[in-house]
Amino acid sequence: MAIDLTNKPIAITGAGSGIGRATALACAGAGMPVALSGRREEPLRAVAAEIERAGGRAVVVPGDVTSPTDCARLIERCVERFGSVYSVFANAGYGQEAPAHEMTDDDIRAMFETNFFGTLNTIRPAVPHMLRARAGHILVCSSCVAKFALPFFSVYSATKAAQNHLSRGMNLELRPHGVSVSSVHPVGTRTEFFDTAMRRSASGRLIKHTPDAFFQSPERVARAIVRCLRRPRPEVWTSLSVRLGMSLGMLLPGLSDRALRRMVDQRLREGEGAGPTAHAPPHPEGASA
Ligand SMILES: NC(=O)c1ccc[n+]([C@@H]2O[C@H](COP(=O)([O-])OP(=O)(O)OC[C@H]3O[C@@H](n4cnc5c(N)ncnc54)[C@H](OP(=O)(O)O)[C@@H]3O)[C@@H](O)[C@H]2O)c1
Numbered sequence: 001m002a003i004d005l006t007n008k009p010i011a012i013t014g015a016g017s018g019i020g021r022a023t024a025l026a027c028a029g030a031g032m033p034v035a036l037s038g039r040r041e042e043p044l045r046a047v048a049a050e051i052e053r054a055g056g057r058a059v060v061v062p063g064d065v066t067s068p069t070d071c072a073r074l075i076e077r078c079v080e081r082f083g084s085v086y087s088v089f090a091n092a093g094y095g096q097e098a099p100a101h102e103m104t105d106d107d108i109r110a111m112f113e114t115n116f117f118g119t120l121n122t123i124r125p126a127v128p129h130m131l132r133a134r135a136g137h138i139l140v141c142s143s144c145v146a147k148f149a150l151p152f153f154s155v156y157s158a159t160k161a162a163q164n165h166l167s168r169g170m171n172l173e174l175r176p177h178g179v180s181v182s183s184v185h186p187v188g189t190r191t192e193f194f195d196t197a198m199r200r201s202a203s204g205r206l207i208k209h210t211p212d213a214f215f216q217s218p219e220r221v222a223r224a225i226v227r228c229l230r231r232p233r234p235e236v237w238t239s240l241s242v243r244l245g246m247s248l249g250m251l252l253p254g255l256s257d258r259a260l261r262r263m264v265d266q267r268l269r270e271g272e273g274a275g276p277t278a279h280a281p282p283h284p285e286g287a288s289a
Helices: 018-029 041-053 068-082 105-123 127-133 154-177 193-200 218-230 240-251 253-270
Strands: 010-013 034-037 058-060 087-090 136-141 179-185 235-237
Touching: 010 018, 010 068, 010 105, 018 034, 018 041, 018 087, 018 218, 034 041, 034 068, 041 058, 058 068, 068 105, 087 105, 105 136, 105 154, 127 136, 127 154, 127 179, 136 154, 136 218, 154 179, 154 235, 179 218, 218 235, 235 240, 240 253
Parallel strands: 010 034, 010 087, 034 058, 087 136, 136 179, 179 235
Antiparallel strands: none
16 A cells, blocks of 8 residues: 655755755655755755645755764754654765776765765664654665676775665665665766866766757656555666666677767777867766666
8 A cells, every 4th residue: 555645744855956856856746755965055945935836845954975963953953843764865966977997085075075975874763763753765866877887987886786785775674664675777867967067077078978858857757656555675776768778788798888888989980189088978967868
């Protein structure tokens, strides 16, 4: 039977934009009070106002996921304001386009700090509440690139694979105690993600060859997340064709590498004479939807 989400509070990181924002609105629409977090306060306030205008409940708790203290405050404020924390969506994250060997240790560690350790920081303070209640649902925003190594996004893909493994393992550990853990695997989604990646990429030349039509909306991801909250399962995919493609790629890694090599070769030909980041293939998360 589907779980009734009414009055089950959820805390969401990266809730001021993109997938986090759309998920906050969709969860509020399903009757969930929402604790909204992110570093910039203004977009969070705008999302809270939108939720409240529609009759929902929201609290804004600005913070940085790389700070365990900020994450603990998010969960504390959620419990103070709404009486409990039923769900957490560890969604905050970013990408950077660069060949792995050209990224500095600082860049690589910073991405793991946000994408992987930020996820742990967000989840950890909520788990004791969920265990006490013997109910809860943790969601982690991974990516379709968790399932294959993508050239020029190798480090980003590694952070997403780490999140995926963390979720799958934690789901097995916590399910017996009534707590579900799911990883979310969006394909290319129209959000600020690409602006951020562009700013962070060494040459500032993030290449987006994929036509806009191939990108999905953050609302589509949000709807899939709400479906998963109602009927928990280990992984959330928003595109059946990509999911099947990923499964085939894992079964036959040589085949998927051949396809990726063709993309790289094509970019190398097109980017002749330019810097290394100009050689990137189309953005992975925009490769198919
Ligand atoms: N867009 C895609 O194609 C796509 C595909 C697959 C997976 N994803 C994943 O989806 C998640 C959400 O990304 P998005 O696409 O919705 O892009 P987005 O609009 O850029 O959202 C990322 C959010 O994370 C927040 N954030 C970043 N660093 C943070 C930090 N240190 N502490 C707290 N919040 C932080 C940002 O807000 P502040 O800057 O205000 O902190 C922003 O609201 C990411 O984990 C991304 O890897 C995206």
